[in-house]
Amino acid sequence: MATARRVALVRSAQSICAADRLPSNPGRASRVHALVDAFGLSKGIAVIEPELMTDAALAAFHSEEYIACLFGQGADMSDCSDSDGGSPESTNDARSRHEMFGLVDDCAPFEGLEEYVRFAAGGTVVAARALADDKAQVAIHWEGGRHHCQRSEAAGFCYVNDVVLGILELQTRFERVLYVDLDLHHGDGVQDAFAYSRRVMTVSVHLHERGFYPNSGGSYDEGRGRGAGHSINVPLRRGVRDDTFVRVCVAVGDCAVQAFAPTAVVVQCGCDGLAGDPHRAFGLTADAYCAVVEHVLGWGRPVLLLGGGGYNRADCARCWARLTAVACGRSISDAADVPEHRFLADYAPGFDMATAPAAIGDENTDELIGTTIRAIQRIIHSSPRAEPR
Numbered sequence: 001m002a003t004a005r006r007v008a009l010v011r012s013a014q015s016i017c018a019a020d021r022l023p024s025n026p027g028r029a030s031r032v033h034a035l036v037d038a039f040g041l042s043k044g045i046a047v048i049e050p051e052l053m054t055d056a057a058l059a060a061f062h063s064e065e066y067i068a069c070l071f072g073q074g075a076d077m078s079d080c081s082d083s084d085g086g087s088p089e090s091t092n093d094a095r096s097r098h099e100m101f102g103l104v105d106d107c108a109p110f111e112g113l114e115e116y117v118r119f120a121a122g123g124t125v126v127a128a129r130a131l132a133d134d135k136a137q138v139a140i141h142w143e144g145g146r147h148h149c150q151r152s153e154a155a156g157f158c159y160v161n162d163v164v165l166g167i168l169e170l171q172t173r174f175e176r177v178l179y180v181d182l183d184l185h186h187g188d189g190v191q192d193a194f195a196y197s198r199r200v201m202t203v204s205v206h207l208h209e210r211g212f213y214p215n216s217g218g219s220y221d222e223g224r225g226r227g228a229g230h231s232i233n234v235p236l237r238r239g240v241r242d243d244t245f246v247r248v249c250v251a252v253g254d255c256a257v258q259a260f261a262p263t264a265v266v267v268q269c270g271c272d273g274l275a276g277d278p279h280r281a282f283g284l285t286a287d288a289y290c291a292v293v294e295h296v297l298g299w300g301r302p303v304l305l306l307g308g309g310g311y312n313r314a315d316c317a318r319c320w321a322r323l324t325a326v327a328c329g330r331s332i333s334d335a336a337d338v339p340e341h342r343f344l345a346d347y348a349p350g351f352d353m354a355t356a357p358a359a360i361g362d363e364n365t366d367e368l369i370g371t372t373i374r375a376i377q378r379i380i381h382s383s384p385r386a387e388p389r
């Protein structure tokens with residue numbers, strides 16, 4: 001029996017409240033942490049408060065122009081139609097500036113945006129630092145994992161790329177970082193940020209079909225220049241089930257560990273692939289995410305666990321509470337009752353930990369999956385190794 005891992009969970013009452021205001025995931029953070037606490041999981045692990053990230057620290061990845069637009073004019077935009085300072089010209093200017101930086105539509109400014117962004121980024125960096133300083137072997141930040149945001153452009157509900165900032169922090173101590181993205185969507189922002197690097201290998205497992213956001217992440221997408229062979233993409237079709245998902249993640253992940261020899265691992269645990277997610281795209285249960293994370297922990301490297309997508313609040317809370325348990329060396333079965341706590345009513349009608357079962361067909365044939373795995377293993381094995389610094 002292995003000794004208990006040292007686990008850190010990054011959160012504070014204020015950061016949870018700030019994350020609850022993210023329009024794509026209202027109230028999700030408080031449900032996740034209430035369920036974690038209801039199972040007593042925060043006892044016996046280090047709970048670390050996130051910092052509000054400064055502009056200077058955000059500029060390690062994001063452009064100063066983007067940060068200025070993100071924080072400078074967000075409040076004006078939400079009520080620009082009736083603000084008296086706004087001539088039609090200046091309103092149009094503000095609108096075009098926001099468009100230029102992607103701060104429109106699914107990334108429109110919202111009340112509380114600045115605090116949310118500073119905590120989302122600051123929390124992931126604090127978690128990465130806990131690993132770099134060897135204060136923990138596993139660090140968790142469920143409010144992180146905003147993988148779509150680019151250096152100067154918000155995208156796909158992501159206003160800041162905390163993942164990139166967290167990896168940059170890990171690189172102060174760890175030579176090679178493996179990033180594994182389990183979200184339903186391609187981890188394009190993180191891949192693009194490190195496309196030319198051979199010190200970061202990104203592996204994204206996602207739904208890939210014509211017209212599905214963000215329309216990137218085919219297996220031909222392998223990285224650029226010196227980073228060739230270090231952007232690994234695992235395109236899946238609709239309806240993938242637990243067994244296949246775990247098989248693919250284990251085969252590709254083990255291959256990446258063997259060839260790349262990472263010294264730290266980051267897992268984006270976006271759970272919009274759960275069968276009960278409003279996307280209805282994959283047919284996964286929380287068992288799949290638990291099995292993959294358990295396997296990743298078995299690699300024996302420091303691991304940073306981040307959140308991401310997940311739009312069925314109750315199923316997302318079930319999944320991430322179970323993953324928190326896995327990190328702590330505990331197991332919560334899907335048959336377990338949801339303990340009495342303030343959000344118990346959200347878990348009707350079963351009031352247990354089982355996430356919704358798959359209700360759509362699986363378009364991933366064994367033959368297709370086998371071919372995909374073999375093609376990806378060839379790419380990984382042909383990737384040049386980074387020389388020691």
Ligand SMILES: [Zn+2]
Nearest residue numbers: 183185272309
């Ligand atoms: Zn997603």
